[in-house]
Amino acid sequence: MKLIIVCSLLSAVIATRAFLKPPEAGGKRWALLVAGSKTWSNYRHQADICHAYQILSRNGIPDERIVVMMYDDIAHNRKNPTPGIIINRPNGPDVYKNVPKDYTGSSVTPDTFLKVLQGDANGVKDRGSGKVISSGPNDHVFVYFADHGAPGILAFPHHELGVDELNNAIVSMHAKSQYKEMVFYVEACESGSMFDKHLPTDIKNFYATTAANPHESSLACYYDKERGTYLGDVYSVNWMEDSDKENLKVETLQKQFEIVRNETTKSHVMEYGTMSLGNMTVAAFQGNNGSGNSNSWTQNPNIDAVPSQDVKFHILKNRYLRATESEKQAIMADINELMRTKMAVELTVHDIVHKTAKIINYSEDPKSTMNEIINSRLPLIKLDCYFGIYQHLKSECSTLGLPQNDYALRNLYAFVNMCEMGFPAAIVMSAISHTESCHVVY
Structure with a gap:
């Protein structure tokens, strides 16, 4: 009996260690972080992206393998009471410090995004830093997008990315063995529509979670009286605050998804793709340096959460009340x-x-x-x-x-x-x- 128990425990340990391993020999972690909006009322999207950068950087992913796209009109905005500083939660730390400005302003476009994602360095040589996701067959790729959305659409400052364009890029990367595993986190209204019924079933080793199902709004949160805008989005702060405090070498993608789904109470957080990837550790995509480092209290983001389309109204209402x-x-x-x-x-x-x-x-x-x-x-x-x-x-x-x-x-x-x-x-x-x-x- 004891032998059976020992063997069972040994098998469990071996299975667990299989998911704790870093990418295969020669494999690397890559990340693409995109805020697709501009203007002060959309402060939260760039704050989300900057916070994500801090997580990945702190966990050991070097800047040369993190590509950041954001309009960059928030940190030094005339409305910012703390010039050069962006926060993602009330009284939170500066998340803007040291963030790479790879593609800013007019370079933040769907075309740039698609070229960067697919490693087309020639296609972006006259834009921004020129960095792209130069991933190969042993690499893990993490993509995080935050902005507005609609059925089959992710918005950029002046243009939009269509569901067909996104899925064609994923299909192409799969065919060219440009990743071993790839994970998308998408913060946008109706973001589920970017994968639901459109992600090909034969695409393997791809996993996505979204802030909302194909028919509903995502939620902004953390209204800040001093700044007069919302600091974050519910789905986004839920996954990032989880990554801040958990041991990512142990926590799995599925566990993080379940936590975020349970803590995001006003929209339906969804998952798509190869469900078995959920057994992989978060560290495989967000970095592998130690356990979480944040034990500080944060308020429940659902308390003041408002649908994305109502953000401007609530900003004005809060201004009026004060x-x-x-x-x-x-x-x-x-x-x-x-x-x-x-x-x-x-x-x-x-x-x-x-x-x-x-x-x-x-x-x-x-x-x-x-x-x-x-x-x-x-x-x-x-x-x-x-x-x-x-x-x-x-x-x-x-x-x-x-x-x-x-x-x-x-x-x-x-x-x-x-x-x-x-x-x-x-x-x-x-x-x-x-x-x-x-x-x-x-």
């Missing part, structure tokens, strides 16, 4: 303008949907068809239809401010629904072209 009587009038004017913007977006989308229903005569009662489109949440499958409509909408209704207007992003599901319900893209685009002024967004 303002003097003489300041309140101007702040209320900004709130009213923001509400007019939200209404203009909704009116534009509803007008397009109604016009489409009338043109195509799907129903003798266009209102019934319109209600079905507005109230459904269908999975995104017909990419050609959807992206054709999206690009036409972006061009014809430029006042919507796509892809950085979160109100507009939140309403794109209606175009997914029309495609999935069989509405011809040409008819929808015709309705867009005949929507007068696309209802001015203020």
